[in-house]
Each structure stands twice: as C-alpha cells, then as structure tokens.
Amino acid sequence: MDFILALVLQIIYGIANLALIGLGLAIIFGMMRVINLAHGEFLMLGGYTVVVSTNLSANIWIAMLVLAPVVVGIVGVIVERLLIRFLYGRTVDTLLATWGLSLLLVGLVTAIFGPQTATTISAPIGAIEIGAYASSGYELFLILLTLAVFGAVYAVLRYTKLGLLARGTMQRADIAATLGVSTSRIYMITFGLGSAVAGLAGGVLAPITGVVPTIGATYIAKAFITVISGGTAILAGTAAAASLLGAMNGIVTFLTGPTVGEVALLGAAIILLRLMPSGITGRFFRRSL
Amino acid sequence: MRQEVVVQTRDLSMRFGGVVANDRVNFDLYAGELRCLIGPNGAGKSTFFKCLTGQLKPSEGVVMIREEDTTGYDPHEVAQLGVGIKTQIPNVFDGLTVEENVQLSCRRWHDARRTQVLTAETLERVRLGDIRKRTVGTLAHGQRQWVELAMVMTAQPWLVLLDEPAAGMTDEETVFTADLIREINKTASMIIVEHDMNFIRSIANKVTVFHRGAILIEDTMDVISADPVVREVYLGHKH
Amino acid sequence: MRQRRENIALVALGIVGLVVMLGGPHVLQLFTIINLTTAIGLAVLALSLGLVWGHGGILCFGQTAFFGTGAYVYAVAAQSFGGTTGAALLAIAAAAAVAAILGYFMFYGRISDVYLGVITLTVTLIFFNLLRRTSGPEYKIGSALLGGFNGTTAPPLTLPWDSNAVLFPQQVFYVAMGALIIAYFGCVWLSRSHFGRVCVAIRENEIRAELLGYDARLYKLGLFTVGGGLAGLAGILIANGIGRVTPDLFNLSYAAQAIIWVIVGGRGTLIGPVLGAFTIFWLTSWLGTQSHFNINIVLGIVMILFVLLLPRGVVPALIDLVDRWTRRKMNQRERMRARRRTGRRAMQQAE
Numbered sequence: 085m086d087f088i089l090a091l092v093l094q095i096i097y098g099i100a101n102l103a104l105i106g107l108g109l110a111i112i113f114g115m116m117r118v119i120n121l122a123h124g125e126f127l128m129l130g131g132y133t134v135v136v137s138t139n140l141s142a143n144i145w146i147a148m149l150v151l152a153p154v155v156v157g158i159v160g161v162i163v164e165r166l167l168i169r170f171l172y173g174r175t176v177d178t179l180l181a182t183w184g185l186s187l188l189l190v191g192l193v194t195a196i197f198g199p200q201t202a203t204t205i206s207a208p209i210g211a212i213e214i215g216a217y218a219s220s221g222y223e224l225f226l227i228l229l230t231l232a233v234f235g236a237v238y239a240v241l242r243y244t245k246l247g248l249l250a251r252g253t254m255q256r257a258d259i260a261a262t263l264g265v266s267t268s269r270i271y272m273i274t275f276g277l278g279s280a281v282a283g284l285a286g287g288v289l290a291p292i293t294g295v296v297p298t299i300g301a302t303y304i305a306k307a308f309i310t311v312i313s314g315g316t317a318i319l320a321g322t323a324a325a326a327s328l329l330g331a332m333n334g335i336v337t338f339l340t341g342p343t344v345g346e347v348a349l350l351g352a353a354i355i356l357l358r359l360m361p362s363g364i365t366g367r368f369f370r371r372s373l
Numbered sequence: 374m375r376q377e378v379v380v381q382t383r384d385l386s387m388r389f390g391g392v393v394a395n396d397r398v399n400f401d402l403y404a405g406e407l408r409c410l411i412g413p414n415g416a417g418k419s420t421f422f423k424c425l426t427g428q429l430k431p432s433e434g435v436v437m438i439r440e441e442d443t444t445g446y447d448p449h450e451v452a453q454l455g456v457g458i459k460t461q462i463p464n465v466f467d468g469l470t471v472e473e474n475v476q477l478s479c480r481r482w483h484d485a486r487r488t489q490v491l492t493a494e495t496l497e498r499v500r501l502g503d504i505r506k507r508t509v510g511t512l513a514h515g516q517r518q519w520v521e522l523a524m525v526m527t528a529q530p531w532l533v534l535l536d537e538p539a540a541g542m543t544d545e546e547t548v549f550t551a552d553l554i555r556e557i558n559k560t561a562s563m564i565i566v567e568h569d570m571n572f573i574r575s576i577a578n579k580v581t582v583f584h585r586g587a588i589l590i591e592d593t594m595d596v597i598s599a600d601p602v603v604r605e606v607y608l609g610h611k612h
Numbered sequence: 613m614r615q616r617r618e619n620i621a622l623v624a625l626g627i628v629g630l631v632v633m634l635g636g637p638h639v640l641q642l643f644t645i646i647n648l649t650t651a652i653g654l655a656v657l658a659l660s661l662g663l664v665w666g667h668g669g670i671l672c673f674g675q676t677a678f679f680g681t682g683a684y685v686y687a688v689a690a691q692s693f694g695g696t697t698g699a700a701l702l703a704i705a706a707a708a709a710v711a712a713i714l715g716y717f718m719f720y721g722r723i724s725d726v727y728l729g730v731i732t733l734t735v736t737l738i739f740f741n742l743l744r745r746t747s748g749p750e751y752k753i754g755s756a757l758l759g760g761f762n763g764t765t766a767p768p769l770t771l772p773w774d775s776n777a778v779l780f781p782q783q784v785f786y787v788a789m790g791a792l793i794i795a796y797f798g799c800v801w802l803s804r805s806h807f808g809r810v811c812v813a814i815r816e817n818e819i820r821a822e823l824l825g826y827d828a829r830l831y832k833l834g835l836f837t838v839g840g841g842l843a844g845l846a847g848i849l850i851a852n853g854i855g856r857v858t859p860d861l862f863n864l865s866y867a868a869q870a871i872i873w874v875i876v877g878g879r880g881t882l883i884g885p886v887l888g889a890f891t892i893f894w895l896t897s898w899l900g901t902q903s904h905f906n907i908n909i910v911l912g913i914v915m916i917l918f919v920l921l922l923p924r925g926v927v928p929a930l931i932d933l934v935d936r937w938t939r940r941k942m943n944q945r946e947r948m949r950a951r952r953r954t955g956r957r958a959m960q961q962a963e
Contacts, residue, residue: 119726170920175726176671177919180875183868184915191908301864305737312730343745350738354731358721426823452825464820466813477813480806481825524824 091338097223098337099330100230105289105303106310106322107233108282113311114318115254115274117175118168121182123307124300125189126279130156130286131295132193135205144208152287153280160279164272172271186300193297205291226288233281238319241373250274251373309353315363319373324364329353376403377439379532379562380425385434387420387586394420396586397434407554407563409573411597412583413607418566419461421583422536425564426458427451438532457530457561461537463517467510471501471520474509478524495527499553515546522553533557535565539572551575570598582606622800625883626793633789637782645785647897650853652788653846655889656795658873660842662885663799665874667808668835669815671725674732675843675870677714677739680861682707682844684743687766687857692754695775696767704844711840712833719829719836733867740862763858766851788849792886795842799882802838811835872911875918878925887927 241247314321337345380402689699747760877888
C-alpha cells in the first residue's frame with residue numbers, strides 16, 4: 085500500500101514537473117503564438133540566480149521564490165523589446181531567432197561562470213516517510229507549488245484587469261487595439277510574466293537538476309513537446325498534456341527504466357500530435373483558459 | 374428525354390459546431406448544363422461548393438460525381454476525375470510566371486511536348502499571351518482570375534466548378550469572362566457560384582437559389598428574378 | 613534569360629568543384645584535407661536540408677536524425693562486414709527508410725509547419741538520448757559495440773572491388789568531393805524536373821496544387837525521402853572525416869547548425885546552404901583555435917542578425933544586388949542611346 089502511494093507520488097511529481105517547466109512557454113505561446121526556443125535557457129538563468137544569490141548569503145527561499153522570477157522576468161522584458169518585438173507574426177523567424185538567442189545565452193553564461201558550477205545546492209526540505217518508503221519532501225513541495233502557480237496565473241487571467249486585457253488581446257488583438265489597449269505593452273508584460281514563471285521553475289528545480297550552462301537543452305525538449313501537445317489554451321492545455329505525457333512517462337519508467345520511459349514520453353507526444361494536430365485543446369476544452 | 378446526371382447530392386449536410394451551414398441539400402446537375410448558385414451572404418453556397426470539391430468533408434449525406442461516390446474525397450482525388458476547380462479567393466502560384474502556372478496544370482494530363490502546345494493555345498484564348506512571362510503575384514486582380522481560369526481550361530475538364538469567377542472585375546473584364554465561360558460550356562458541364570446578377574443573366578439558363586443552408590428554389594433566371602420570396606430573401610424583409 | 617544565367621553559373625560551379633577536387637590534395641596539407649572531408653560531409657547535410665526546406669518548403673528541424681542514422685549504420689556495417697561498399701549503400705538506404713517512415717507519418721497526417729518542425733526535432737532527440745545510453749557490453753550489433761556517448765569507430769572507405777584496399781585520406785577526399793559534386797548536380801536536375809516543379813508549386817500554394825490533381829502528400833514524401841538519403845550520405849562522409857561516430861551527431865547543436873547553414877546561405881538556391889556550411893565550419897574551426905570568442909555566442913549572434921537583417925540569406929541577397937546592378941547598367945545604356953538618337957535628329961533638322 086505504501087509502495088503504491090510512493091509510486092503515485094512519483095508519477096504526480098513527474099506530471100507537476102512537466103507542467104511547471106511548460107507553463108512559462110505556454111503563457112507566451114498561448115498569448116502571442118511565439119515559440120521561445122530560449123525557454124530552456126530562461127530556466128537555466130533562474131537556476132543560476134539561485135546559486136549566485138545563495139553564494140552571496142541570500143536566503144534560499146527568497147532566492148528561489150522571489151529573486152529568480154524577478155531577475156528572469158526582467159531579462160524576458162529586455163529580450164522582448166530588443167528582439168521578439170520585431171518578429172511578431174513571423175512564426176518561423178521567431179523560432180530561429182530565439183534558437184540563436186538560446187545559443188547566445190549558453191555562450192554568455194559559459195563565458196562568465198565557466199562550464200561547471202562551483203557549488204551545488206541541496207534541497208531545503210529533506211525526505212519524508214510514507215510507511216516504509218522515504219519519498220522526497222521537496223518533491224511534495226514542488227507538486228504543491230505547481231498547483232499554487234497554476235492557481236495564481238488563473239487568478240490573474242480571470243480576475244484582474246490585466247488578465248482581462250490580456251485575454252482580449254489573445255483572442256482578437258486587432259479589436260483590442262481599436263478599444264485603446266496598447267497591444268505592444270500587453271505583449272511585453274506577457275512575455276515578462278512567462279519568463280518570470282520560467283525563472284521560478286528553474287530556480288526551484290535547481291537543487292534537483294544541478295546548474296550548468298547546458299541544462300536548458302534537457303528542459304526545452306520536454307517543455308516544447310508539452311506545450312505543443314497541449315494546444316493554445318494556456319492552463320488547460322499544459323495541464324492536460326502534462327498529465328497524459330507525465331503519466332505515460334511515469335508508468336513506463338516504473339515498468340522498464342528511465343531510457344524507455346523517456347522514449348515513451350516522446351513517442352506518446354508524436355502520437356498525440358498525429359491524432360490532434362492542433363494540440364489537445366485544439367480539439368477538447370477549446371474555450372478554456 | 375432522360376439526361377445523364379453528372380453531379381448529385383443527397384441529404385448533404387454540413388455543420389460547424391452549432392451552425393448548420395448546409396441542411397439536407399438535394400441537388401442534381403445534368404450533362405452539359407451551366408447552373409448558377411446564388412443566394413445572400415451566409416446562405417451556404419460556398420460551403421456547398423467546397424463539399425463538392427473535397428475541400429470540406431460533409432457532416433452527413435452523399436456527393437456523387439458521375440455515379441461515383443465522392444463524399445469525403447480529398448481535393449486532388451476530385452480533380453483527378455477530370456474536374457476543374459476555381460476557388461473564391463484566387464488560388465494561383467504567385468511566385469511563378471503566368472506560363473508556368475498554366476504549364477503545371479496542363480502537365481498533369483499531358484506530356485512535355487503536348488504541354489508546350491496546349492499551354493500556348495490556352496494563353497492565346499484567354500488573351501494572356503503578352504504577359505506570359507510576368508510573375509502572377511504582380512498582376513492585377515482581374516488578370517489573376519483569368520490566370521486561374523486558364524489553369525482550369527488547359528486541363529480540358531469535363532466538369533468545371535467556379536466560385537465567383539467575376540468577383541472584383543470591371544464591366545469589360547466581366548463581359549470577356551462571360552465569353553470564356555460560354556466557350557467552356559460547349560465541352561463541359563458547369564456549376565458557378567456568383568453574385569453579379571447581370572453576369573448571371575448573360576450566362577445561365579437554370580439558377581439554384583440558396584437560403585439558410587437549403588435550396589429555396591430552382592428555375593430560370595427570369596422566373597427567379599420575378600419571384601417575391603426570392604426578393605424578400607435578398608432584400609431582407611421578414612420571412 | 614534567367615535560365616541561361618543560371619546555367620552559366622552552374623558550369624562555373626562545376627569547374628570550381630573539379631579544380632578543388634583534383635587539385636586539393638596536391639596543394640593542401642594532410643590535416644586540412646581530412647578536415648575538409650568533414651566539412652564536405654556537413655556540406656552534403658546542408659544540401660539535403662536545402663533541398664527539403666529551401667526547395668520543398670518542408671521545415672525539418674531534425675535532418676540530423678537521418679544524418680546520424682547514416683553514420684551509425686555505416687560504422688556498424690563496416691565493422692561487421694569486410695569492405696565498406698555494402699555498408700555505405702546500406703547506410704543511405706537506412707537513412708532514406710527512416711525518412712520515408714517519418715515522412716509518411718507526418719505528411720499523411722497532414723502535419724505541417726511548426727508542428728512538423730517539433731516532431732522532427734523530437735525524433736532526433738529520441739535517437740540522441742537512446743544512443744547515449746548504449747554504453748554497456750550488451751549493446752552490440754554485429755561486431756560493433758555501440759559505446760554509448762563515446763560512440764564507435766568508423767572504418768575508412770575501401771575500394772569497391774577490393775575490400776582490403778583501404779583508401780588513404782587523399783583518396784577519401786576525392787570520393788567525398790566527387791560525391792558532393794554529383795549530389796549537388798543531382799539535386800539541381802531534380803529541382804528542374806517535373807517532380808521538382810510540382811514540389812515548388814506545393815510550396816507556393818498547396819491547395820492550388822491539390823486542386824490541379826497533384827497529391828501533395830506523395831510529392832512531399834518523395835522529396836523528404838530523397839533528402840533523408842542525402843543526409844545519410846553526409847553521415848558516411850563525416851564518419852570518414854572524423855573517424856568515429858558518436859551520439860552527438862544527433863544532438864541539438866548539429867541540428868541547429870544545419871538550420872543556420874540554410875539561413876545564412878539562403879533558401880532560394882541549392883548552392884547557398886553548401887557555401888553556408890563551409891563558411892560556418894571555417895568560422896567555428898577558427899574560433900576553436902583561439903579562446904577569445906565563444907562558439908555559441910558567435911553562432912547565436914549570427915543566427916539572430918541573419919533573421920533580423922537578411923532573412924533570405926546571403927546568396928539571394930547577393931543575387932539581388934547583381935540584378936539591380938545589371939538593370940542599372942542596362943537603363944544607363946538605354947538612356948545613352950536615346951540621347952544619341954535625339955541628338956542625331958536635332959542635327960538633321962538643323963541641316
């Protein structure tokens with residue numbers, strides 16, 4: 085019984101992991117149809133922010149939950165103003181430019197910090213016991229955090245004025261513009277928000293994955309796949325795709341090991357896209373957030 | 374005299390979510406006919422058209438072209454039956470020349486040498502010979518429509534489906550287009566979706582009026598234009 | 613007119629290619645020759661993407677999937693059989709087969725654009741991840757240990773009629789350069805054929821192509837398969853150039869570089885990506901020898917600048933410049949002639 089509980093916790097953690105790393109990308113993709121291939125590097129920057137600030141004696145919780153999102157959010161706004169802004173509507177070009185940006189960021193971080201980090205940080209929460217099995221308390225925290233972040237984003241989109249403007253711009257930017265909304269500012273804020281969420285995700289995952297300049301590569305594939313499979317509904321899509329793919333990955337990993345598990349995840353995504361070329365929320369839950 | 378039915382739909386319905394764009398349409402086209410489909414905006418003419426060409430898969434019902442059940446066929450499968458199709462917005466190869474556009478259509482049915490000959494003939498017929506080397510994307514709207522018409526004609530189809538061939542044309546251009554269509558009708562059965570009443574009068578004998586996704590009435594242009602129900606439908610009085 | 617100018621350019625390219633091929637080993641050092649063989653492998657990969665993306669409009673992010681497949685199949689088969697001819701043919705066939713299967717899956721599922729890019733990228737990443745975990749002794753095909761992230765050796769090419777006669781690096785260079793020239797002109801021929809023209813039509817307006825009766829899925833599948841086979845050939849060449857095949861051939865870095873070559877060289881021509889590959893290879897090699905500039909920073913900036921400023925690439929931009937220059941010359945000549953004519957008339961009237 086405890087074993088099943090521990091296993092279920094593992095699988096749910098896998099789902100939460102996918103959802104968390106995908107959310108930042110989903111916000112940007114769902115809002116502006118921009119696919120930010122530098123998303124993995126934004127996660128990486130969040131991790132580096134945590135490492136650097138804890139080295140400067142900052143509290144780890146503040147570093148992860150406040151500093152990381154703020155720093156990467158600012159980076160996101162800068163990137164939007166200097167690069168993305170000129171490429172709206174040009175999906176392929178945005179893809180290529182952000183790919184270039186990702187290479188650039190990896191290069192810069194390697195040049196400044198070197199190819200390996202000097203310190204790793206340990207998870208601030210230790211193991212908890214479920215019967216005879218020791219599960220990671222930190223993983224439990226991450227599951228709860230993911231739910232909280234999704235809830236917060238939902239609240240902002242649904243109940244705030246900014247959220248309303250954002251949703252309007254997302255559906256019909258031209259009409260929003262005629263109503264006096266500065267779509268340019270909305271895009272900038274949205275990109276910043278998506279980047280901040282990415283920074284947060286990277287920050288809280290730093291104790292688990294370690295922080296090296298190239299960590300972005302392991303994130304981007306999964307985030308990309310989750311978001312595209314999910315479709316354009318930001319929250320529903322990411323949650324649905326993360327659940328399906330994460331469950332697939334978790335179950336297969338449990339049965340055969342991580343290698344085949346990862347193949348299963350990627351394979352499931354391909355099949356998903358084959359059946360629903362516009363993502364899950366292109367077919368189901370179409371009107372949801 | 375029993376004439377051959379070349380296009381037939383039975384209980385053809387097309388639904389988009391909650392909207393019923395075509396409602397159990399029963400339609401027959403006889404060999405050699407030139408039928409015009411008219412109706413106010415949103416009546417379902419173009420939806421019906423796309424169900425015939427394979428651009429849409431009907432929600433229900435059957436489409437038959439010459440005894441063959443073509444319901445749910447892909448556009449290229451319909452075209453391969455010998456059907457020439459011109460869409461509402463001109464679908465041409467903007468980056469290629471006029472000549473290359475027509476050649477591509479002709480080459481589908483003939484070898485390279487015959488294509489050279491037929492392409493030149495078609496370009497002359499449609500009076501595009503002078504601009505054969507121009508890139509289609511640079512042409513005026515009316516000329517682009519003619520390029521598309523030339524592409525249809527050069528394949529020598531037995532059935533021709535045209536969606537708004539005279540849209541956006543000047544009066545002069547419309548007259549020439551009507552000539553071309555009458556010429557095509559000598560060797561092909563035709564279905565044409567149109568809005569321009571004078572244009573229709575100059576080419577059609579039988580007209581099918583669409584309204585709210587179904588066929589309202591089918592008769593000659595004279596009868597249709599005198600019909601009070603049709604008038605109301607177009608002028609928007611209460612029905 | 614345009615065709616004739618293109619033909620002249622093609623003849624010129626052919627001559628340059630032959631000169632490099634025959635003259636190279638006599639003029640260049642051995643180390644450079646071996647390096648060039650690697651570069652040629654990358655150039656053929658660029659050519660394959662130029663065919664699939666530039667000519668066919670199919671945005672494939674994972675061309676490396678077929679590239680790596682070709683390399684690995686070649687290495688494993690060459691280690692297991694005696695000579696390399698069979699291995700090479702098998703490698704190309706395998707790469708083409710993988711492309712055909714993936715292509716069937718995607719094109720007949722009407723998957724296009726961005727989503728196609730995602731799927732192809734995913735596939736190459738799957739291969740990368742799978743092969744990286746093949747370190748143990750149980751991962752053996754034929755006589756070849758797959759070797760995980762260290763990879764496995766790639767035996768050099770042998771003469772087709774004598775499997776014991778291993779080719780020297782200079783001779784491998786001949787084969788590589790020859791393969792590039794043949795592949796390039798083969799692609800040019802293909803692009804000018806009816807098949808190639810239909811592919812262009814599909815790229816321009818897929819709906820119209822289908823309405824003319826062309827099954828777009830079939831043409832895209834065909835082009836994609838040819839591109840896959842070409843990428844497989846590129847894999848064989850790079851295996852010979854480096855001497856080893858590793859999972860890195862499937863990774864994001866190579867996949868990105870392939871895209872960069874086509875962006876830099878331009879999608880409008882087939883020679884553009886080839887030249888782009890040689891240029892970037894030279895750039896990255898030069899950067900590797902000095903530590904001031906980080907490769908990623910340079911490549912990243914190159915990619916961003918090209919997308920923002922020269923989205924069509926260098927070769928089409930150059931062709932534009934030449935076009936404008938010749939047109940200006942022609943206009944000048946016309947104006948001179950017109951002036952002379954009016955001048956002559958004025959003199960006649962005066963008499």
